[in-house]
Amino acid sequence: DAKTTQPPSMDCAEGRAANLPCNHSTISGNEYVYWYRQIHSQGPQYIIHGLKNNETNEMASLIITEDRKSSTLILPHATLRDTAVYYCIVRVGTAGGTSYGKLTFGQGTILTVHP
Amino acid sequence: EAGVAQSPRYKIIEKRQSVAFWCNPISGHATLYWYQQILGQGPKLLIQFQNNGVVDDSQLPKDRFSAERLKGVDSTLKIQPAKLEDSAVYLCASSLEPGSNSPLHFGNGTRLTVT
Numbered sequence: 001d002a003k004t005t006q007p008p009s010m011d012c013a014e015g016r017a018a019n020l021p022c023n024h025s026t027i028s029g030n031e032y033v034y035w036y037r038q039i040h041s042q043g044p045q046y047i048i049h050g051l052k053n054n055e056t057n058e059m060a061s062l063i064i065t066e067d068r069k070s071s072t073l074i075l076p077h078a079t080l081r082d083t084a085v086y087y088c089i090v091r092v093g094t095a096g097g098t099s100y101g102k103l104t105f106g107q108g109t110i111l112t113v114h115p
Numbered sequence: 116e117a118g119v120a121q122s123p124r125y126k127i128i129e130k131r132q133s134v135a136f137w138c139n140p141i142s143g144h145a146t147l148y149w150y151q152q153i154l155g156q157g158p159k160l161l162i163q164f165q166n167n168g169v170v171d172d173s174q175l176p177k178d179r180f181s182a183e184r185l186k187g188v189d190s191t192l193k194i195q196p197a198k199l200e201d202s203a204v205y206l207c208a209s210s211l212e213p214g215s216n217s218p219l220h221f222g223n224g225t226r227l228t229v230t
Binding site for chain 2: 032041042043044045046087102103104105107108
């Protein structure tokens with residue numbers, strides 16, 4: 001699996017946009033970028049995923065660079081409840097090998113939203 | 116839809132005792148995963164099932180850990196005998212067929228403390 005690099009921590013003011021970067025310079029053509037977050041004492045929660053096009057849902061937007069070597073998760077109006085650890089993960093998207101389907105988590109970014 | 120159910124929520128045992136965790140995945144999800152999350156780290160995959168067959172158990176300490184998914188639905192993870200370093204949160208996740216690129220959905224885990 002391709003490895004990802006994320007800053008260990010970030011701060012954001014409530015109501016402002018939170019932009020969480022992720023580097024995945026060794027990503028392969030069949031690997032998707034997934035974002036999860038984990039709030040204290042809960043399991044990881046799926047946020048969004050994409051292959052090469054930008055994606056948006058009710059939670060966030062995902063911007064993937066044209067060369068696919070990096071991406072940014074955008075929370076457009078951060079709230080205190082968005083304080084969590086955010087994980088950027090690349091995942092094999094098609095059958096093949098023992099890494100098929102699973103998610104390999106790194107250390108993630110601790111996002112703290114301040115009042 | 117109902118989420119991934121796990122029980123118990125908490126468990127405290129002494130070292131060398133045995134313990135079992137139970138997981139009920141989302142209905143219709145063929146793939147089931149067990150992850151171990153040690154405090155301060157990201158989740159680490161222990162075992163992945165496709166229906167009732169094992170796809171990947173390369174990170175499972177097989178001398179003490181075992182898991183089964185007999186009817187392709189519920190799953191149990193067992194530790195016998197437990198060691199102090201097994202203290203962690205054990206997370207269960209499920210997803211549709213891997214080729215569908217459907218996200219993994221996680222339960223809230225079982226927090227195990229070994230004393």
